[in-house]
Structure formats: C-alpha cells, structure tokens
Amino acid sequence: MKKALTIAGSDSSGGAGIQADLKTFSAHGVFGMSVITAITAQNTQGVFAVQDISPEMIGRQIDAIFDDIDVDALKIGMVSVTDTIKVIAEKLQEYHFSQIVLDPVMISKSGYSLLQPEAGEALIKYLLPLAMVVTPNIPEAEVITGLHIETLADMKKAAKAIHDLGAANVLIKGGHMEDDATDILFDGEKYLEYPGRRIDTKHTHGTGCTLSSSITANIARGIPVERAVEQSKRYITTAIEHSLAIGKGVGPTHHFYELYQKAGMTDEQ
Numbered sequence: 507m508k509k510a511l512t513i514a515g516s517d518s519s520g521g522a523g524i525q526a527d528l529k530t531f532s533a534h535g536v537f538g539m540s541v542i543t544a545i546t547a548q549n550t551q552g553v554f555a556v557q558d559i560s561p562e563m564i565g566r567q568i569d570a571i572f573d574d575i576d577v578d579a580l581k582i583g584m585v586s587v588t589d590t591i592k593v594i595a596e597k598l599q600e601y602h603f604s605q606i607v608l609d610p611v612m613i614s615k616s617g618y619s620l621l622q623p624e625a626g627e628a629l630i631k632y633l634l635p636l637a638m639v640v641t642p643n644i645p646e647a648e649v650i651t652g653l654h655i656e657t658l659a660d661m662k663k664a665a666k667a668i669h670d671l672g673a674a675n676v677l678i679k680g681g682h683m684e685d686d687a688t689d690i691l692f693d694g695e696k697y698l699e700y701p702g703r704r705i706d707t708k709h710t711h712g713t714g715c716t717l718s719s720s721i722t723a724n725i726a727r728g729i730p731v732e733r734a735v736e737q738s739k740r741y742i743t744t745a746i747e748h749s750l751a752i753g754k755g756v757g758p759t760h761h762f763y764e765l766y767q768k769a770g771m772t773d774e775q
C-alpha cells in the first residue's frame with residue numbers, strides 16, 4: 507500500500523488541516539500519516555485559538571516516521587512560525603526527501619492568520635525550493651510575488667515568478683477568481699489550464715487542503731504531476747459538489763471512496 511504524510515495543523519472541526527488530509531488520503535486508497543505543527547480551535551464559523559507545537563516535537567514526529575516507514579509522498583500545510591519552517595526544511599533535507607507538495611497556507615477563509623507575517627520570508631526561502639509542487643491560492647500567490655492578480659494572464663505571470671523562486675511545479679488555484687475556478691500549472695516550460703466551472707455553494711471549507719492532499723496521494727500512487735493535478739481537480743470539484751451543510755457557517759468538502767470513483771480516477775499505482 508502507498509503511504510502519504512501530512513505535515514500540517516489540526517482543525518478541530520475536521521474540515522481542513524490534518525483531518526481533511528487524512529480523509530482525502532483514505533478516499534484515494536493511500537495510507538495516511540501525520541506530523542502535527544499546530545492545534546487550532548476552529549469550526550465552520552472561524553478560528554478562535556492556535557497553539558503551536560514546539561519545533562523539537564515536530565522534529566521528533568518527523569524522525570519517528572522516517573526512521574521506520576518509507577514515505578511515498580508528503581504535503582506541507584499550516585506551518586505557523588519561522589522555527590517550524592526551519593525544522594521541517596532541515597529534516598526533509600536530512601532525509602533527502604523530494605516528493606513534496608507545499609500548500610503555502612497563510613489566511614483561513616474566515617480571515618485568521620495561520621502563518622505569522624514574518625514567517626512568509628522563511629517559507630519562501632526554506633520550503634519553496636524543496637517543493638515538487640506548490641499550490642498557492644490567489645491571495646497567497648500575490649503575497650509571495652508582490653504581483654496583483656486579476657486575470658488568467660496574471661496567474662501565469664505569478665506562476666513563473668514562483669517557479670523562479672525554486673519550486674519545480676507551480677499550481678495557482680483559481681478558487682478566489684470572480685468567474686470560473688480555473689487553475690494554472692507551470693512546470694518551468696509550459697502552462698497547463700485546468701478549467702473548472704464555479705459551483706454555487708458557500709460550503710468550501712478546506713478546499714485548498716483537500717486539493718493539495720489529493721495531489722499528494724496521486725503522486726504517492728506514482729502518477730506524474732500533470733495527470734495527478736488533472737485527477738485531483740476532478741476530485742476537488744466532486745468534493746465541493748457534495749460539500750456538507752454541517753455547522754452554522756462554511757461547511758466542509760466531502761470525502762468518500764465513491765467520490766473518488768465518481769471523479770473518474772483510475773486505479774493505477
């Protein structure tokens with residue numbers, strides 16, 4: 507069985523973070539493992555508190571996994587502070603690990619900072635160059651590049667700028683655009699468009715986490731990046747179509763194995 511790891515924060519309401527990642531891995535038939543970087547008190551209405559896990563404990567979790575288990579791919583989500591970023595980068599270099607999907611989580615949909623502003627530079631310096639795929643949404647791509655993004659052409663310009671910072675493949679997500687939810691992938695040579703019609707729902711909590719963990723699971727299964735993204739785009743679209751009106755606010759995406767089949771994903775390894 508293929509094995510994937512998520513290095514991310516916990517979302518008590520189960521819609522984003524570690525919980526969304528592990529559900530997504532399971533829905534892809536991949537064994538999921540976790541390194542918890544922070545605990546959030548969070549629900550569908552907002553994030554109310556964050557407690558960061560110490561860098562030592564994050565390092566010990568990474569060691570515990572890599573000393574014992576062969577990881578096929580991993581994703582990095584909420585990293586909160588500079589010391590967390592540094593310990594993750596050091597450990598992944600120590601273990602010579604390169605099958606890395608980086609979701610540069612900065613601000614939750616509810617408006618809470620999940621990355622301290624001063625840690626943005628460290629994320630760019632230490633984690634971006636390690637990423638096989640980085641998956642910023644529009645506001646994150648704007649922070650990383652300093653560019654203003656309004657059009658598909660702007661998304662392409664930002665993808666190239668982020669590639670120049672060292673990420674091998676850059677997927678700019680179009681969830682925050684006005685019309686269609688089209689995502690753009692740049693691999694250093696060509697741009698690929700993954701078109702998506704906008705689904706009319708407010709229940710989109712955890713969309714970014716779900717997409718990046720789906721890509722991670724597909725890479726763990728040996729699927730090349732372009733096709734992994736294509737299949738994951740279908741998965742997230744189906745997961746949003748079936749999103750759940752749980753709680754009083756923005757409900758989560760839905761994960762179950764039948765979804766994975768509905769999304770037309772193959773069983774290749």
Ligand SMILES: Nc1ncnc2c1ncn2[C@@H]1O[C@H](COP(=O)(O)OP(=O)(O)O)[C@@H](O)[C@H]1O
Nearest residue numbers: 643679680681682687703704705713714717742
């Ligand atoms: N309303 C929507 N309809 C269809 N696809 C969406 C919608 N909202 C987001 N997406 C898709 O979900 C994925 C995550 O994007 P986005 O919501 O921008 O990420 P984040 O959660 O990091 O802000 C992307 O593939 C995006 O195109």
Ligand SMILES: Cc1ncc(COP(=O)(O)OP(=O)(O)O)c(N)n1
Nearest residue numbers: 515522523614615711712713714715
């Ligand atoms: C613990 C934790 N990690 C990441 C996020 C952000 O997840 P995302 O998929 O971008 O979903 P929204 O917050 O934008 O709905 C999070 N909220 N919590």
